[in-house]
Amino acid sequence: xxxxxxxxxxxxxxxxxxxxxxxxxxxxxxxxxxxxxxxxxxxxxxxxxxxxxxxxxxxxxxxxxxxxxxxxxxxxxxxxxxxxxxxxxxxxxxxxxxxxxxxxxxxxxxxxxxx
Numbered sequence: 001x002x003x004x005x006x007x008x009x010x011x012x013x014x015x016x017x018x019x020x021x022x023x024x025x026x027x028x029x030x031x032x033x034x035x036x037x038x039x040x041x042x043x044x045x046x047x048x049x050x051x052x053x054x055x056x057x058x059x060x061x062x063x064x065x066x067x068x069x070x071x072x073x074x075x076x077x078x079x080x081x082x083x084x085x086x087x088x089x090x091x092x093x094x095x096x097x098x099x100x101x102x103x104x105x106x107x108x109x110x111x112x113x114x115x
Contacts, residue, residue, distance in 0.1 A: 012059035060094035
């Protein structure tokens with residue numbers, strides 16, 4: 001990229017992976033046991049890598065599922081520079097975790113950040 005650093009930060013749940021996060025029972029099941037992704041999203045992210053310097057995936061899901069998330073990304077050939085999951089149980093809520101994590105990624109990757 002000749003214009004400067006471009007970092008893409010993507011949510012996982014209901015952005016890359018179909019989890020139905022609005023329904024807690026379905027979200028838990030889909031988060032643990034399915035590898036459904038939105039049509040075209042893996043291709044989009046692979047194509048974006050030609051124009052970006054890094055891709056970071058953020059989820060408020062528990063660190064307990066990190067191997068499953070990494071497996072999903074590998075299966076769909078989505079290369080990334082980091083996967084960030086939340087400590088559960090913890091005092092930090094979903095929104096606070098995502099905001100803190102995104103700010104940390106932005107600080108470590110100066111340049112243009114696309115969310």
